[in-house]
Amino acid sequence: MNRKTLVLPAVIGLLAPVLAACGGPDIGGKGGDAIVVGTTDQFSATKEAPAPFDPAFAYDAGAWNVLRQTLQTLMRAPRGGGEPVPDAASKCGFTDTQNESYRCTLRSGLTFADGDAVTAEDVKFSIERVLKIKNDNGPVALLSNIDMIETNGDSGIVFHLKTPDATFPYKIATPAAGIVDSDTYKAKQLRDGVEVDGSGPYTLETETEGGKVVKAVFTKNSEYKGDLKFQNDKVELRSFPDAASMEKALRDGEISLMTRTLDQDQIKKLSENPVEGIDLIEMPGLEIRYLGFNTEDSVVKSKAVRQALAAVIDRGQLASKVYPATAEPLYSIIPNTIVGHQNSFFNKYGEPNRQKAAGFLRAAGINTPVKLTLNYTTDHYGTATKAEFEVLQEQLNASDLFDVTIEGTEWSKFRENQKRGEYAVYGMGWFPDFPDADNYVAPFLDKDNFLNSPYVSVETRNKLIPESRRATDRGSAAKPFERIQEIVANDVPVLPLWQGKQYVAARDDITGVEWAINSSSDLQLWELGRGVS
Incomplete structure (x- = not known):
């Protein structure tokens, strides 16, 4: 979780007055009121x-x-978690040992809500539409490894991938691969408004x-x-x-x-x-909160500034002071309940240490205090966000190494500003598209990443992410993920803060x-x- 930017976002964001209730404590149920x-x-x-x-x-x-709730996908997340199961499809699976060719067969008699038949061509249209529109706000990166989609009659679909990807079933279980009707959605144009x-x-x-x-x-x-x-x-x-x-x-x-x-x-x-x-x-919960950096901005372009921030921020105090019931410190971009997690930031920086932070800045010839603004959104992650950034401001200013101001902006403007690179430092949250370490790595570090970050680790993009995706047994992908976490802890393109319930x-x-x-x-x-x- 935008996507995937989120802390505790469990349902649609709605802006509304309090509406009339549907009567007393007996609300809801089959055949009754909503x-x-x-x-x-x-x-x-x-x-x-x-x-x-x-x-x-x-x-x-x-x-x-x-x-x-409204769009069907070929696969879906099962009730209690685990590997995706068929939904619009009757069956799906890789047809090769390299995880490069994925075949699905649609359920028979599948229709849209208006009664029109759902065919393999509709699936092809829907997914290719996301790739063609390639909106910089959208989830195109989840599908960008698709090289070609073939159909076989009304029910057969084959996805040919550019590179092996064992996580592909998870990706087509997300709304990014939601099946839409070409009668109501245009191939190369967004559908404005709120109809689905x-x-x-x-x-x-x-x-x-x-x-x-x-x-x-x-x-x-x-x-x-x-x-x-x-x-x-x-x-x-x-x-x-x-x-x-x-x-x-x-x-x-x-x-x-x-x-x-x-x-x-x-x-x-x-x-x-x-x-x-x-x-x-x-x-x-698998949501995380983190600071992101525009690594081309002069304020934080030096890795030493980002490392100093990582060394001086006290995650434990932050979590206990602002989110005592719902958060615990996080020392990696991969949360501690996901296979492959390691405490890479703690391994590198240890407990909050002003002397270590000062050493990073001194070695890079950076004068202190470093002036910077921490940007946060006022209306997307809950009422405690401001308090969270006040604690961060207090910690950083108390070190005398930083001169920090904080600035809040409503989400609709904040997200656009962030994508345009207007913030040197900004606070974001993330809910996974699917519960795999890949989805805490690729959205931040791969090409066309969610943050529109200028940061590039060639080793991560060209070697480690592809290596991790070749592993059908996701437990065996731990080694490349461990190396990725070490790189992130050293370069600090993002700085994990806490993991929530x-x-x-x-x-x-x-x-x-x-x-x-x-x-x-x-x-x-x-x-x-x-x-x-």
């Missing part, structure tokens, strides 16, 4: 982001979680005001022919201006579930003083909550149902 899910996320169609739900453009957790048409589990209806989504309702798609099991017929996503008003709506029975973003005080309060009828659920709070008559969000923060609305309180 299950109403609350969020504090924001999402809007803007000049900079005119097509927020187009799979060729969307690359943030909120939009992807809308697309996961697909063959996925739900159809979507939205209400907007001034380009901002104020209501999103997912209704069970009667034409869906995958193997997902529905526990409801309808789910509504509703936004609140802050976590406090969202919690009040949950307590009052106006919503059934609140997802992101619960703030620290709420988690502590609900944990220590449970509310009758409301459950707080902790879930595994996920929490949701739900009324106790709602079932399936434990399955509704997986470790990658994929929203699985079909799992939610209504039981007995």
Whole structure:
């Protein structure tokens, strides 16, 4: 998680007033009113982001979680995690030992929600469309290793890859490979607005005001022919201006579930003083928070400045002071629950050490204090982001090696500024597109990377990433990933800060909550149902 830029983004960002509730604590379930899910996320169609739900453009957790409900992919993430399983496909697999040719067969009778048949040509059109549009905001990098797509009749598709890639099944299980209809999507042009048409589990209806989504309702798609099991017929996503008003709506029975973003005080309060009828659920999380650098900017172009930052920042204090319930220090771009992780930053820099940081700067002939601005987004990662950057500012200024100011910007402008290279240092978050070390490496270090970073490690791009992708057994890919982490710790193109957990709070008559969000923060609305309180 944009994509994938996210900290605790578990659902679509919506900007909306509080809407009228669907009546009391018995909200939701099969054949009844919609299950109403609350969020504090924001999402809007803007000049900079005119097509927020187009799979060729969307690359943030909120939009992807809308697309996961509405667009079908050949493969999908299974309920409890692990290797992808077929969805629009009846079967898929590599046809060679080099992991360069991948064949899928579509399910029979597959149709879009309007009844039109889904064919192999639709799959080819959809994926080639992402590659042709090649939007710099979008997920094209996930599919860029495709050399050619062949079709065989209405149901056969073969992907020929440029280089071996054992992670390819994971990539075509993401919304980047969502299947769209050529009747409603143009081959070389984004589809502006917030409409989505697909063959996925739900159809979507939205209400907007001034380009901002104020209501999103997912209704069970009667034409869906995958193997997902529905526990409801309808789910509504509703936004609140802050976590406090969202919690009040949950307590009052106006919503059934609140997802992101619960703030620290709420988690502590609900944990220590449970509310009758409301459950707080902790879930595994794979999101990370990090600082990114424009390595061509004069302020941080010297590696010594970035190394000094890595040496002086106290991750433990940051996590315990700002996110005591939801974060732990992170010393690698690969989180500690992913195969291949090693604490590369701790191995190189150890505990926060002003003397070591000063040594980096002195050896490079850099005068201190180094003046720099830490940029963060005010409305994308939760209310604690400002406090997080205030702690970073305090730590760095206390070292006397840096003279730091902080500046917050709303996400719609922040992301565009970041991609254009206007920030020397900026704070971002990441949710994985799929739970593999490759997805914590390639989006930051490979060609056409998500950050639009000018940093290049030739060894990483030309040798280590390709080597890691040849390993069908992902455990055997650990060695190249370990070397990549060492390179990142030395060059510091990004600086990992912390790894987070996920929490949701739900009324106790709602079932399936434990399955509704997986470790990658994929929203699985079909799992939610209504039981007995």
